[in-house]
Amino acid sequence: MAGCCLEFWFEFASSYSYPAALRIEQLARSAGVRVLWRPFLLGPLFQAQGYASSPFVQFPAKGRYMWRDIERICARTGIPFRKPSAFPRTSVLGARIACAFQDEPWVPRFVCALFTANFAHDRDIGDDRVVADCLTACGESAPARIAAVQTDPLKSRLRTQTERAAALGLFGAPSFLVDGELFWGNDRLEDALAWARGEHPLQR
Amino acid sequence: MAGCCLEFWFEFASSYSYPAALRIEQLARSAGVRVLWRPFLLGPLFQAQGYASSPFVQFPAKGRYMWRDIERICARTGIPFRKPSAFPRTSVLGARIACAFQDEPWVPRFVCALFTANFAHDRDIGDDRVVADCLTACGESAPARIAAVQTDPLKSRLRTQTERAAALGLFGAPSFLVDGELFWGNDRLEDALAWARGEHPLQR
Numbered sequence: 081m082a083g084c085c086l087e088f089w090f091e092f093a094s095s096y097s098y099p100a101a102l103r104i105e106q107l108a109r110s111a112g113v114r115v116l117w118r119p120f121l122l123g124p125l126f127q128a129q130g131y132a133s134s135p136f137v138q139f140p141a142k143g144r145y146m147w148r149d150i151e152r153i154c155a156r157t158g159i160p161f162r163k164p165s166a167f168p169r170t171s172v173l174g175a176r177i178a179c180a181f182q183d184e185p186w187v188p189r190f191v192c193a194l195f196t197a198n199f200a201h202d203r204d205i206g207d208d209r210v211v212a213d214c215l216t217a218c219g220e221s222a223p224a225r226i227a228a229v230q231t232d233p234l235k236s237r238l239r240t241q242t243e244r245a246a247a248l249g250l251f252g253a254p255s256f257l258v259d260g261e262l263f264w265g266n267d268r269l270e271d272a273l274a275w276a277r278g279e280h281p282l283q284r
Numbered sequence: 285m286a287g288c289c290l291e292f293w294f295e296f297a298s299s300y301s302y303p304a305a306l307r308i309e310q311l312a313r314s315a316g317v318r319v320l321w322r323p324f325l326l327g328p329l330f331q332a333q334g335y336a337s338s339p340f341v342q343f344p345a346k347g348r349y350m351w352r353d354i355e356r357i358c359a360r361t362g363i364p365f366r367k368p369s370a371f372p373r374t375s376v377l378g379a380r381i382a383c384a385f386q387d388e389p390w391v392p393r394f395v396c397a398l399f400t401a402n403f404a405h406d407r408d409i410g411d412d413r414v415v416a417d418c419l420t421a422c423g424e425s426a427p428a429r430i431a432a433v434q435t436d437p438l439k440s441r442l443r444t445q446t447e448r449a450a451a452l453g454l455f456g457a458p459s460f461l462v463d464g465e466l467f468w469g470n471d472r473l474e475d476a477l478a479w480a481r482g483e484h485p486l487q488r
Binding site for chain 1: 333334342343345346348349352353355356359360453454455456466467468469471472475484485486
């Protein structure tokens with residue numbers, strides 16, 4: 081099957097990345113599609129587009145709507161949700177770790193744990209201790225993983241990956257990339273998986 | 285059944301309003317939900333939010349993505365599509381007519397004809413003759429309908445309705461409103477219909 085790999089581009093501060101992260105493994109497994117987890121930072125992409133902040137902060141009506149939409153999505157898909165008391169949260173340390181080790185088997189669990197800390201438990205994922213807790217919960221050595229991304233070459237991988245995201249034409253998160261075909265938004269995950277299976281009418 | 289009415293808020297210049305308009309009647313009929321067609325103008329809402337133009341014009345990466353996404357959606361749902369050579373197009377005359385007569389039975393056909401002119405036949409819907417052609421195709425008298433919205437009280441209904449859209453918290457199109465619950469985007473049409481049927485987990 082052509083293109084049975086899907087790149088999942090996400091940002092820990094991004095509200096719609098949360099249900100995507102929690103849904104993707106089961107859906108991809110059912111579809112027979114391999115997922116490549118690709119964390120990046122939205123901030124530089126937003127700045128390059130001229131946004132002063134998250135569009136959900138800059139445009140309050142859109143922000144109010146987004147939280148209700150997330151609540152509905154989580155209720156419908158059985159994902160726990162509590163509106164974070166701060167938004168968007170700093171996500172650099174977690175993203176550096178997820179990026180530095182992105183193809184290791186424990187990373188999906190770490191990613192889901194950190195997303196859940198932010199969007200279900202209202203914990204500050206910008207706090208090293210919260211990141212450490214999520215690493216520990218995955219059976220990883222928190223001090224070792226955190227220390228590893230304090231210096232290059234691992235530290236700068238996130239910046240390089242964020243630059244690649246911009247070069248690929250990404251402008252938001254979550255995004256899914258299949259054979260150069262871009263899908264944006266949690267609500268496009270099923271479409272992206274269908275594309276990875278070659279099942280979209282435009283592919284026939 | 286509580287709330288089995290759905291307000292469909294749309295703008296003729298809006299790309300994602302197009303598949304929503306062409307899909308809604310059949311889906312709503314199957315769901316047993318009555319649709320209230322509610323045209324409005326996005327321009328004043330975008331201006332109030334601080335956008336200089338359509339977000340798809342202001343943010344080019346998002347605009348490029350949108351056209352491909354629309355192409356995929358139309359292909360998947362069997363809706364004809366040709367990328368308009370101008371975007372966004374002036375939509376005031378068509379919107380004034382659709383608004384002035386919004387609850388008359390010919391309006392859904394007129395709305396779909398005008399959307400199709402813009403997004404499948406690349407016709408300038410800002411041109412009175414294109415609007416007239418769509419009225420004629422619906423069996424309506426084009427001169428009479430066009431003349432009717434040149435003066436008050438019918439002319440100003442669109443402005444009043446656009447102000448109501450802003451007051452309701454709308455910020456984009458298409459939007460669906462069910463018992464005060466807001467859904468934004470063509471991809472939320474099915475969710476809005478489920479809500480109108482009282483089938484969402486948050487309603488139980």
